[in-house]
Amino acid sequence: MSTAASGTKEQVLAVALPVLVGLGALAAWQIVTRAFAISPVLLPAPSDIASSFGTIAGVLARNAWQTGSEALVAFGLSAVLGVVAALVLTSSAVVFQAFYPHVVVFQIIPKIALAPLFVFWLGFESPSRLSYSVFISFFPVALATMTGLDRADANALRLCRALTASRWQTLFLVRVPYALPYFFSGLKIAATMSVIGIVVGEFISSKSGLGHYILTAQSRSETTFIFAALVVLCIVGLVPYAIAVTGERLARKWWRG
């Protein structure tokens, strides 16, 4: 009885505590900004931000659509290209050895610094932002999938050889299932990177999109609008991640089912 009761208590606490902290932080923020009469340019109150949605909802929706759709396209492209690259680069030991260190180095270097080059080469329109975003979110997928395909259980591979399985059979029945967890961990990184790529692109080049809107609002000292745009951007940013998580669940069901 008592353990069951404490179990329910734990479950309630696990939900209630974070919600309470969130609400408490918002309340404290509201009270502090009002009590100390903090200028909305420095820190707008949550209520100001909420009411600002009424005035700029249309603008935000338009910009969010542009940023969101570009991020989704970049996310999809980097997932496909990353997997294709991983399959090609793991197709032979020599190719793997020749390219793996380069993929690792490209994963480590601050690729964000290349953003201005993409603007320079491809102009101020969406192709430059898309290719830049694909460029930074491609490597996590490629590296993770390569690592996964390379680390398939040696015993399972030996068994495949003993059973005279073809290359394709080994790939799809052993290597791919082993690589899936790695692929999805890379895909989740790519989900956040694709949004970051689009936003950084919008910071330095665009004439529209949420990143551009945030920068314009900053130059006009409209901090309330910055916060409103950030709220929308966070929601938009969670969409690719949600897709990656759902994909992982489905894949797990499919391969284990």
Add this chain to the structure above:
Amino acid sequence: MKSAAASLDPSASRPDNGQGPRMAVMIGGIWRRVRLAQRVLLPLAVAILTLLAWEYGTRLAKISPLLIAPPSAVWSTLKESFPILLQQAMPTLTETVVGFLLAALLGVTLGTVLVLSRRVRQALYPHILLFQLIPKVALAPLFIVWLGIGPTSRLSFAVFLAFFPVVVATMAGLMSADRDILRLCTALTATRWQTFVSVRVPYAMPYLFAGLKISVTMAIIGVIVGEFVTAQEGLGYIIMFASSADDTALVFAAIAMLCAVGLSLYGLVALAEVLVQRRLGVSITSSEF
């Protein structure tokens, strides 16, 4: 007995007793050396071929050096403007290092607190996870509103970006200790502190270093994005400035400099990991994710 007798008697048939295994060892050694050479030479060959293709491809296709500067032009720019690049690399490097160290310190502290208290963990962990997911780069303009366009805003932004991976990694690491060993500690009436220091901390190291490696790249990203939007000084500023002046050779030279900074900082973290592991006798290595 038999092998001892064979080694004593030089007239014994060698191919059977002595040289067979020795040959195998020798061939194995050569084979290992060939494979090591392959692992070093193959990537090197790819790099050299890429550079050659870049150099002669741009020349043959008559691509304007303004659009894609050939490696030779990048190299001469790098030599020419090395003093300026070095001077501009200093603020970027200092801000990154300080930002990373602060993020590591704060991240490890918060991660440890979250592991020690279940209630605090329940209350804060979902929020930390959410912060991991949102595109924090978009908050750069806010830091400028609050802290101006000086180094303080870039530094705090770098800390803000680099902090969350360390928290999550520290938590995952401290909670990864083997359950059987923890139970053994309880059975041996080890104090909570003893268990923490001699079991939980060593187990946490691979996770912690994986987090630190992400964190150090995040710190650079934070500083560079800060330099992009504040445009005051640093390699990020040089890159922006050079690309708006159509000087791709300088852009590439600055990027090369930045990559050198990034890779050496990453290398230092990896080196620290090796040293710590040697000291603790842990052999598990962290991966990139």
